[in-house]
Amino acid sequence: MDSTSESFIASDEAFAEAFRRARIARGLTQDFVAALMTDHGFKWTQATVYKVEKGDRKVSVAEAVSLASMVNTPVETLADPDPKSPRRLRTELERSAKTYLDQVQIMRWDSAVATWEHQSFVLAIRAYDEATSGDHAEGEMVPTAEESFAPLINFGAPQDYENAWNRLVQDESAVKLFREFGVEIEERASRPGADEIGRD
Structure with missing residues (x-):
């Protein structure tokens, strides 16, 4: 596996975990997120949110943008694989x-x-x-x-x-x-x- 592929995988995993933490911090339930995603035109259920946060389901760019807007955090910050990066720490x-x-x-x-x-x-x-x-x-x-x-x-x-x-x-x-x-x-x-x- 080349370094670019590894970087993409790291970003996917970072996005899943960062979104989960941001969702919990804002008091949003997985059911609530699923309902909002459905309102945005995506056929999501609570199980979908669970799979995304566990890293078992990747999200599209459009889905990532919608999820990021729910927690008021830029997509690039959620996808940053470095938990100690100044950008992520500033957002936190x-x-x-x-x-x-x-x-x-x-x-x-x-x-x-x-x-x-x-x-x-x-x-x-x-x-x-x-x-x-x-x-x-x-x-x-x-x-x-x-x-x-x-x-x-x-x-x-x-x-x-x-x-x-x-x-x-x-x-x-x-x-x-x-x-x-x-x-x-x-x-x-x-x-x-x-x-x-x-x-x-």
Whole structure:
């Protein structure tokens, strides 16, 4: 076997393994990939994807282009047989950064919702304590709801993350990274009555 043939085989094997890793990293199932390939005009099943990733079935140029687009990675990067080549490592870095920034955005919204719910929770406790303050016998020592739920009231992780997010988006270099990797920085949505929460 000549060196050219060996190079082609190495590229085929590299493409199969690199696509498998990229698919998993993006949370795509083999069934989902098969469905997308069918939408692209290829008669693929989950078994087809399995065979491709195992190296038991070669892909055409058109199929390779479609697969590469699914994982947002150039075909030549997926087919690069050198796992430590700067081109492949750069692509891996970009994909990892995009995934991480997406998760940071999701966590930001989760923390905002948790912060809102925490404030509503505190208001509910205050309202309950106020309504039941006269229900106990004189001199009876009964803990208030605020005392009972003190560990939850004092749990400040959501607000801490919200504050960390606000610092992040004020960092120009961080904002540049978000834009470079296609992550839109959304403004915090205002919640009806949120400005009244926490007031005595």
